[in-house]
Amino acid sequence: MxxxxxxxxxxxxxxxxxxxxxxxxxxxxxxxxxxxxxxxxASRVIDAQGLVVCxxxxxxxxxxxxxxxxxxATLESEMAAAVAxxxxxxxxxxxxxPPLDEPGLVxxxxxxxxxxxxxxxxxxxxxxxxxxGERLTEMAExxxxxxxxxxxxxxxxxxxxxxxxxxxxxxxxxxxxWLRPQEITLxxxxxxxxxxxxxxxxxxxxxxxxxxxxxxxxxxxxxxxGVSVHLCRISSAEGLAMIRVAKQQGLPITCDVTINHLHLSxxxxxxxxxxxxxxxxxxxxxxxxxxxHGLLDGTVDAIxxxxxxxxxxxxxxxxxxxxxxxxxxxxxxPLTLKWAAEMRLPLLKALARITTxxxxxxxxxxxxxxxxxxxxxxxxxxxxxxxxxxxxxxxxGKNTPFMGMELPGGVKYTLVNGHIVYEH
Amino acid sequence: xxNRNPQLDEHGTLQHLLTTEGLPASVLLHILDTAESFVGVTxxxxxxxxxxxxxxxxxxxxxxxxxxxxxxxxxxxRLSADVFNLNIAVSAQSKGETLLDTVNNLSAMNADMFVVRxxxxxxxxxxxxHVQPDIHVIxxxxxxxxxxxxxxxDMFTIRRYKRDFRNLRVAIxxxxxxxxxxxxxxxxxxxxxxxxxxxxxPKTLLPKMVERLGVHVYHDxxxxxxxxxxxxxxxxQNERMKGANLPSPEEYFKYYGLTPEKLAxxxxxxxxxxxxxxxxxxxxxxxxxxxxxxxxxxxxxxxxAVRMAVMSxxxxxxx
Amino acid sequence: MPLPDAEAVFESLAKKIQAxxxxxxxxxxxxxxxxxxxxxxxxxxxxxxxxxxxxxxxxRDDFDKIGLHPQVKPSEIPxxxxxxxxxxVDDVLQTGRTIRAAIxxxxxxxxxxxxxxxxxxxxxxxxxxxxxxxTGITLELPADKMLELKRGxxxxxxxxxYDKSLPE
Numbered sequence: 001m002x003x004x005x006x007x008x009x010x011x012x013x014x015x016x017x018x019x020x021x022x023x024x025x026x027x028x029x030x031x032x033x034x035x036x037x038x039x040x041x042a043s044r045v046i047d048a049q050g051l052v053v054c055x056x057x058x059x060x061x062x063x064x065x066x067x068x069x070x071x072x073a074t075l076e077s078e079m080a081a082a083v084a085x086x087x088x089x090x091x092x093x094x095x096x097x098p099p100l101d102e103p104g105l106v107x108x109x110x111x112x113x114x115x116x117x118x119x120x121x122x123x124x125x126x127x128x129x130x131x132x133g134e135r136l137t138e139m140a141e142x143x144x145x146x147x148x149x150x151x152x153x154x155x156x157x158x159x160x161x162x163x164x165x166x167x168x169x170x171x172x173x174x175x176x177x178w179l180r181p182q183e184i185t186l187x188x189x190x191x192x193x194x195x196x197x198x199x200x201x202x203x204x205x206x207x208x209x210x211x212x213x214x215x216x217x218x219x220x221x222x223x224x225x226g227v228s229v230h231l232c233r234i235s236s237a238e239g240l241a242m243i244r245v246a247k248q249q250g251l252p253i254t255c256d257v258t259i260n261h262l263h264l265s266x267x268x269x270x271x272x273x274x275x276x277x278x279x280x281x282x283x284x285x286x287x288x289x290x291x292x293h294g295l296l297d298g299t300v301d302a303i304x305x306x307x308x309x310x311x312x313x314x315x316x317x318x319x320x321x322x323x324x325x326x327x328x329x330x331x332x333x334p335l336t337l338k339w340a341a342e343m344r345l346p347l348l349k350a351l352a353r354i355t356t357x358x359x360x361x362x363x364x365x366x367x368x369x370x371x372x373x374x375x376x377x378x379x380x381x382x383x384x385x386x387x388x389x390x391x392x393x394x395x396x397g398k399n400t401p402f403m404g405m406e407l408p409g410g411v412k413y414t415l416v417n418g419h420i421v422y423e424h
Numbered sequence: 425x426x427n428r429n430p431q432l433d434e435h436g437t438l439q440h441l442l443t444t445e446g447l448p449a450s451v452l453l454h455i456l457d458t459a460e461s462f463v464g465v466t467x468x469x470x471x472x473x474x475x476x477x478x479x480x481x482x483x484x485x486x487x488x489x490x491x492x493x494x495x496x497x498x499x500x501x502r503l504s505a506d507v508f509n510l511n512i513a514v515s516a517q518s519k520g521e522t523l524l525d526t527v528n529n530l531s532a533m534n535a536d537m538f539v540v541r542x543x544x545x546x547x548x549x550x551x552x553x554h555v556q557p558d559i560h561v562i563x564x565x566x567x568x569x570x571x572x573x574x575x576x577x578d579m580f581t582i583r584r585y586k587r588d589f590r591n592l593r594v595a596i597x598x599x600x601x602x603x604x605x606x607x608x609x610x611x612x613x614x615x616x617x618x619x620x621x622x623x624x625x626p627k628t629l630l631p632k633m634v635e636r637l638g639v640h641v642y643h644d645x646x647x648x649x650x651x652x653x654x655x656x657x658x659x660x661q662n663e664r665m666k667g668a669n670l671p672s673p674e675e676y677f678k679y680y681g682l683t684p685e686k687l688a689x690x691x692x693x694x695x696x697x698x699x700x701x702x703x704x705x706x707x708x709x710x711x712x713x714x715x716x717x718x719x720x721x722x723x724x725x726x727x728x729a730v731r732m733a734v735m736s737x738x739x740x741x742x743x
Numbered sequence: 744m745p746l747p748d749a750e751a752v753f754e755s756l757a758k759k760i761q762a763x764x765x766x767x768x769x770x771x772x773x774x775x776x777x778x779x780x781x782x783x784x785x786x787x788x789x790x791x792x793x794x795x796x797x798x799x800x801x802x803r804d805d806f807d808k809i810g811l812h813p814q815v816k817p818s819e820i821p822x823x824x825x826x827x828x829x830x831x832v833d834d835v836l837q838t839g840r841t842i843r844a845a846i847x848x849x850x851x852x853x854x855x856x857x858x859x860x861x862x863x864x865x866x867x868x869x870x871x872x873x874x875x876x877x878t879g880i881t882l883e884l885p886a887d888k889m890l891e892l893k894r895g896x897x898x899x900x901x902x903x904x905y906d907k908s909l910p911e
Contacts, residue, residue, distance in 0.1 A: 196636040465818075
């Protein structure tokens with residue numbers, strides 16, 4: 001199928017393009033930008049007048065809930081949600097049931113995802129068996145099966161000796177290690193930021209030092225071993241400051257924040273809104289502002305949705321007993337645009353945080369619109385505001401702190417390998 | 425997303441009592457004033473009035489507490505309501521029925537009011553958010569969050585003995601960190617205009633940024649009790665007496681237990697309160713608990729009148 | 744329309760009660776106007792027994808419609824109700840529902856030997872079989888008007904008439 005996308009505002013952060021240019025697609029690849037190649041006969045012309053044409057988004061954390069957690073969501077529903085959000089490459093945390101710690105599970109997931117012909121799926125392999133933090137997984141085998149990086153998801157970090165060995169082993173093969181920094185002995189049963197809101201509401205807390213102590217440990221180990229580390233879901237200003245220092249020392253460390261932590265603080269918990277039961281917990285205003293600025297100055301490399309569809313009933317519980325997480329893959333673009341608008345940041349720079357940068361962290365060739373590359377493309381209307389409602393969301397998970405809000409950025413088309421996989 | 429106070433309807437009328445936080449002083453005072461009338465009722469030969477005749481009040485206790493449940497039960501019965509006690513800790517919840525399933529089933533039995541006790545902070549808010557609009561919810565204690573009727577009966581007691589809130593120094597002493605009573609007391613005291621509220625505890629029993637609730641923090645009884653008019657003691661739970669919070673009940677008693685010597689540091693006419701049940705010899709010495717400055721037993725008596733007031737005000741506030 | 748002088752009506756009511764003073768009444772005033780009247784009668788008739796006050800808010804039959812009255816005052820009966828002859832005092836007698844509530848409340852204090860009723864004004868419109876033994880004056884008033892007794896700073900009583908639709 002040959003597709004001609006015309007009149008659109010083409011934004012490609014990697015190649016530094018922000019201009020009205022046409023784009024020509026054939027055999028799943030971008031064959032030309034600007035002028036049509038000779039004898040190009042489009043079988044489909046998309047008029048993108050007034051729309052932005054950008055690389056398909058790359059989301060560093062999307063839970064598809066397969067295998068094992070189909071009562072929360074299914075591969076079909078969440079893959080459809082991803083492309084409805086303009087996301088064409090997704091990294092899947094290993095916190096499935098069972099966890100992604102065996103090649104067979106990974107192969108099955110890749111196979112099932114491939115048959116759906118939607119976004120590219122990149123499973124994150126479990127760093128330790130069963131995510132229990134005790135024994136290493138067969139990382140090389142898992143890599144052959146399709147795992148590109150390895151991590152513990154939200155599970156506990158191994159003790160420092162095991163973690164050191166896991167890092168050494170991963171670095172042997174050049175794999176990067178993805179860790180959410182949390183010192184579990186300080187996290188305990190905590191569910192909220194250790195601040196005024198938790199004090200008022202009488203909720204158990206997760207102090208900031210649960211994050212900073214873990215960051216310190218991980219950074220020191222990474223320095224010792226020389227492994228490349230991605231720190232997932234940074235939540236605090238202090239944690240960010242430590243990462244800034246580590247990066248200045250030239251350590252191979254990257255980090256991300258979630259759309260939730262970019263916009264919300266613990267105040268949003270209000271009167272026990274379980275939609276705001278997230279991990280790491282939403283922190284104070286000053287933390288949120290630090291994350292917003294850290295993303296601006298590049299200390300934070302990428303924004304992810306941390307998409308976690310949960311069973312509706314599991315949120316209808318007292319705050320601490322409710323399931324952790326929020327749906328989000330369809331809000332990645334809108335909430336990135338909202339952040340950019342609030343920070344007065346040009347789209348070219350903002351979109352880098354959900355295209356080029358996450359692709360670089362994940363180590364994949366995606367997130368750009370170069371001639372000859374796969375035609376993974378998102379076309380959206382930046383001025384279209386839509387209301388977040390259960391019906392407007394494709395994901396089976398309907399819980400998000402942003403429910404009921406009007407957000408910018410309506411996705412009109414999503415293309416993966418030159419196929420239109422979503423059209424609104 | 426911050427909602428308006430979920431206890432009040434759009435006209436500012438009290439529909440649920442979930443916490444003392446965010447309620448205007450006028451609402452708190454109305455409850456105290458109404459309770460004054462009920463004190464008279466509880467002193468009569470016939471201690472029952474027909475106000476809530478035909479109303480069904482369900483005591484939903486997801487966490488067992490015979491003592492609190494009984495005070496609500498007495499209050500409801502004195503108002504002529506029909507009372508149903510459900511000890512849910514051992515029934516539906518263990519069969520996998522969710523909290524809201526239980527509530528919905530009971531609503532279908534034409535309940536007018538739920539009195540809820542739960543080990544989780546926010547449980548009463550959750551129920552209030554999901555019940556039919558004609559059902560009123562009273563929080564009888566949720567996790568470490570709130571225990572508004574206890575705080576109101578404390579306010580009632582203070583007003584009885586000290587008349588005016590606006591020239592008092594009040595100290596809350598003990599395990600503030602885990603105490604729903606302390607949180608509700610702090611909000612009520614500051615709302616009613618008490619100019620100085622202190623909390624006295626070791627650092628392991630204080631939540632972060634507690635001073636943001638409008639209190640002054642002390643770690644030393646000698647300093648903290650100076651010029652105090654009202655001492656509000658808190659119960660120290662058994663499981664917190666030894667371990668990572670405190671080394672031993674003995675050491676706690678030595679530094680934070682209320683003895684006659686420590687009480688002498690407060691004003692001579694200071695009153696001593698305790699929400700009960702007391703750990704004598706841990707947070708309070710028997711000589712103080714039974715002494716002439718103690719108002720612990722009147723607290724219990726007033727507790728019935730205050731709960732009668734809350735129930736009748738809520739039941740009368742139609743949607 | 745011209746309203747009668749409340750002070751004169753009170754004097755007339757007091758005289759009628761005095762004629763029966765040998766009955767050794769215990770006075771009970773109903774909040775708020777009835778309490779003022781009971782207080783005056785107690786003083787002017789020289790009754791030795793302390794007088795009681797009732798706030799019938801907890802016994803009203805319209806709780807389901809209008810909820811709890813916003814300012815409930817404590818009821819105080821400082822004498823033994825058991826076997827007492829009680830004279831209930833109210834300002835305006837109309838439907839009789841307030842009196843019904845007051846009688847119910849009194850019985851929760853004990854079983855009186857008798858209860859009689861003194862009303863400053865009887866404006867008709869009874870909905871229950873209740874009558875006053877002593878009445879200051881009987882008035883015909885339009886149904887949409889509300890008659891209220893007020894007490895000035897000098898203690899003088901006066902009548903005021905309102906449209907029922909307006910807030911009190």
